[in-house]
Amino acid sequence: MYRNYYAATKDTSNEPFHTRFSVHRILELVKNEEINEEQTAWIKDAGFGALLTMSDVSVPSKLVHWIMMHIDPDMREFRLKKKVIVFDKQLVLKIVGVPSGPVPVALTCRPEDYEAFQRIREPFMVGVRAPISKCIEVLKAATDKATFMRAFVLLAFGSVLCATTDNAITSRLLHNLVDVSNIKTFDWAEHILQGLMDEVRKYQLFFRRSQGPPKAPLLGSCLIIFVVCFSSIFLLFHLYQFLCCIRHIYMFHIIYLCWPCFCYLILGCHLYLKNLDCIHGLS
Numbered sequence: 480m481y482r483n484y485y486a487a488t489k490d491t492s493n494e495p496f497h498t499r500f501s502v503h504r505i506l507e508l509v510k511n512e513e514i515n516e517e518q519t520a521w522i523k524d525a526g527f528g529a530l531l532t533m534s535d536v537s538v539p540s541k542l543v544h545w546i547m548m549h550i551d552p553d554m555r556e557f558r559l560k561k562k563v564i565v566f567d568k569q570l571v572l573k574i575v576g577v578p579s580g581p582v583p584v585a586l587t588c589r590p591e592d593y594e595a596f597q598r599i600r601e602p603f604m605v606g607v608r609a610p611i612s613k614c615i616e617v618l619k620a621a622t623d624k625a626t627f628m629r630a631f632v633l634l635a636f637g638s639v640l641c642a643t644t645d646n647a648i649t650s651r652l653l654h655n656l657v658d659v660s661n662i663k664t665f666d667w668a669e670h671i672l673q674g675l676m677d678e679v680r681k682y683q684l685f686f687r688r689s690q691g692p693p694k695a696p697l698l699g700s701c702l703i704i705f706v707v708c709f710s711s712i713f714l715l716f717h718l719y720q721f722l723c724c725i726r727h728i729y730m731f732h733i734i735y736l737c738w739p740c741f742c743y744l745i746l747g748c749h750l751y752l753k754n755l756d757c758i759h760g761l762s
Contacts, residue, residue, distance in 0.1 A: 495544040500642040526578030552676040579668035586651040
């Protein structure tokens with residue numbers, strides 16, 4: 480484990496891992512006006528409107544490596560000396576801005592529901608795979624709300640919220656999208672968080688088992704959550720110090736309670752953190 484984060488980031492040619500996380504697929508649809516006003520309203524009504532205003536950011540792998548090596552995935556906690564950050568559903572909701580209801584996200588279905596699942600899955604399949612490119616084709620060609628929302632949710636999870644490692648969507652999520660009017664009832668935040676901790680566990684195991692310089696693995700999930708969390712903490716810490724100086728502490732509480740999701744993460748935030756000595760900053 481790195482003792483000094485800055486020392487770990489000097490060599491940018493050797494990334495500790497790679498990821499297919501990408502906000503660009505959705506941002507290009509928005510930029511090219513391939514999502515009309517009615518479809519935008521459908522997305523916002525389902526609780527996924529924040530994805531339409533994401534910042535153009537990528538995952539700084541060396542910062543995320545350092546964070547993941549300090550996380551206990553079973554406790555869902557980042558620990559550094561006496562400092563603890565708990566990654567829970569509320570934190571995920573604050574960052575990614577998705578709906579989260581009481582019903583667990585299912586990746587299987589009852590035998591009697593399998594025929595309906597097969598029927599709505601077929602448009603997304605190319606052989607035995609469901610490539611993201613095909614999902615985008617379905618989304619662009621959709622004329623009804625159900626098909627469009629299925630395609631959008633699958634694209635959002637496949638590229639951003641639970642990014643896959645094979646440029647494909649997770650078609651099993653369609654078990655939860657048979658009736659798109661129920662999208663808000665599913666616990667999407669827990670699904671995202673569980674996937675995130677599974678990737679941390681997998682990465683730590685890979686890193687411990689590697690002999691010599693490890694070959695960079697390909698990771699999935701929404702690793703940008705770590706970046707947003709740390710960006711927020713550092714920015715709020717400095718803002719708090721400033722507001723204390725001018726004695727308007729109440730403003731800090733207002734800003735904290737309204738702290739936005741990752742659609743407002745600007746490029747400068749994680750570039751700043753990439754060059755920051757995090758050990759000293761958190762000590």
